[in-house]
Amino acid sequence: MPFDFDTPPDRSQSDSIKWRRYANQDVLPLWVADMDFAAPPAVLAALQERIAHGVLGYAHPWPSLLDAVVEGIARDHAWHIEKEWIVWLPGVVQGFNLACRLAGEPGDGVLTFPPIYPPMLLAPDNQQRRLVRSNLVLAGGRWEYDWDGLDALLETQRARLLLLCNPHNPVGRTWSREELTRLAWHAEKHDWLIxxxxxxxxxxxxxTQRYVPIASLDEAVAQRTITLMAPSKTWNIPALSSAFAIIPNASLRKQYVAAGRGLLPDVNVLGLTATEAAYRSGAPWRDALLPYLLGNARRVQEVINALPGLSCTAVEATYLAWIDCRSLNQASPQKFFEQHGVGLSDGRDFGMDGFVRLNFGCSRELLEEALRRISLAVLAAQAG
Ligand SMILES: Cc1ncc(COP(=O)(O)O)c(C=O)c1O
Structure with a gap:
């Protein structure tokens, strides 16, 4: 079945956070992480069918939903999980905030790797824990962990939780089995929760890349790991607030559920309905989406790397490009591009100055226009 990513619905007058920010300005919104594409037809059909039932009472996750998630993760990621390991969540952000609560005592360290999704930098403090940062480094044109820096850091800083992002927003790395094994070795050595x-x-x-869940490395790692997943990014349904944690360790799972008791709402029935449809029937849409995104990623790389003062590494996963503007000589690259008609995310929010993040989850046409504006802005600044 063909899917049309070239002519997405017009969101300019909609409720979209992404589009409303610049509703009355000629600024193309390529910031917050949702895509401009309609959700897969199979997901929309399931939602319509559920709405047609008419009654929207309290719902409990049902057996075929659990089967769809378990089978989808086995099929897509070769990871065999049990239904009992799943804890439903209204969002992944709540999921890692909850994990911070299980990290030792108030004041204990939570290790993470900037540049990273901003709420991950805020979560430790939200939960009375202390952020321990080990910045990623650029090595041979690729973002990597700073292994030497990490060893030195751990001599003075004690952490109780390793907060990982895999694949990593915003640098687009899919961490390799070797890299994850090395992190897991540290987790064993220092007795971290992951x-x-x-x-x-x-x-x-x-x-050429393959996603490996760190919990799938071996049984010991699985026992110390909380893995957070959701259909929201892949199938573009983030406003349906459906996510889940996978926690193989029964006692950890019990603590995790207890930490959120009375605070977290149940996932709403439409979120659950969409989740089942996405995991069960969303593969053809995703199979068509991935090459489209890869084409967009290649265009971003081609244009950005040809411009003076800008560079970006290859994106292995996500629809986000992390653009190095440190040689552009602009105090705020985000503001600079905004003034030239392109709304990007500010690297500072991700814990790294001098960068912007570009969301290429949009039509090729919109992307081309944004890249044209970026090119004109850079060349004009150079000439001036
Ligand atoms: C790495 C990462 N985690 C979590 C989220 C948001 O998750 P949720 O909307 O389920 O809280 C995002 C959204 O951009 C993200 O990039």
Whole structure:
């Protein structure tokens, strides 16, 4: 079945956070992480069928939903989980905030790797824990963990939780088995809990890469790991607020559920309905989406890397490009591009100055226009 990513619905007058920010300005919104595409037809059909039933009473996750998630994760990621390991959540952000609560005592360290999704930088403090940062480094044109820096850091800083993002927003890396094994070695050595935010795992666009859940490395790692997943990024349904944690360790799972008791709402029935449809029937749409996103990623790379003062690494996963503007000589690259008609995310929010993040989850036409504006802005600034 063909899917049309070239002519997405017009969101300019809609409720979209992404589009409303610049509703009355000629600024193309390529910031917050949702895509401009309509959700897969199979998901929309399931939602319509559920609405047609008419009654929207309290719902409990049902057996065929659990089967769809378990089978989808086995099929897509070769990871065999049990239904009992799943804890439903209204969002992944709540999921890693909850994990921070299980990290030792108030004041204990939570290790994470900037640049990273901003709420992950805020979660430790939200939960009376202390952020321990080990910045990623650019090595040979690729973002990597700073292994030497990490060893040095751990001599003075004690952490109780490793907060991982795999694939990593915003640098687009799909962490390799070797890299994850090395992190897991540290986790064993220092007795860390691991919380891995794998919300982008269905969006590996580089066909040479493969997503590996850290919990699938071995039984010991699985026992200390909370893996967070959701259909929201892959199938573009983030406003349906449906996510889940996978926690193989029964006692950890009990603590996790207890930490959220009375605070977290149940996932709403439409979110659950969409989740089942996405995991059961969303593969053809995703199979068509990934090459489209890869084409967009390649265009971003081609244009950005040809411009003076800008560069970006290859995106292995996600629909986000992390653009290095440190040689552009602009105090705020985000503001600079905004003034030239392109709304990007500010690297500072991700814990790294001098960068912007570009969301290429949009039509090729819109992307081309944004890249044209970016090029004109850079060339004009150079000439001036
Ligand atoms: C790494 C990461 N985690 C979590 C989220 C948001 O998850 P949720 O909307 O389920 O809270 C995002 C959204 O951009 C993200 O990129």
């Amino acid at each position: 919380c891995s935010d794998d919300i982008h795992c269905g969006l590996v666009i580089d066909p």
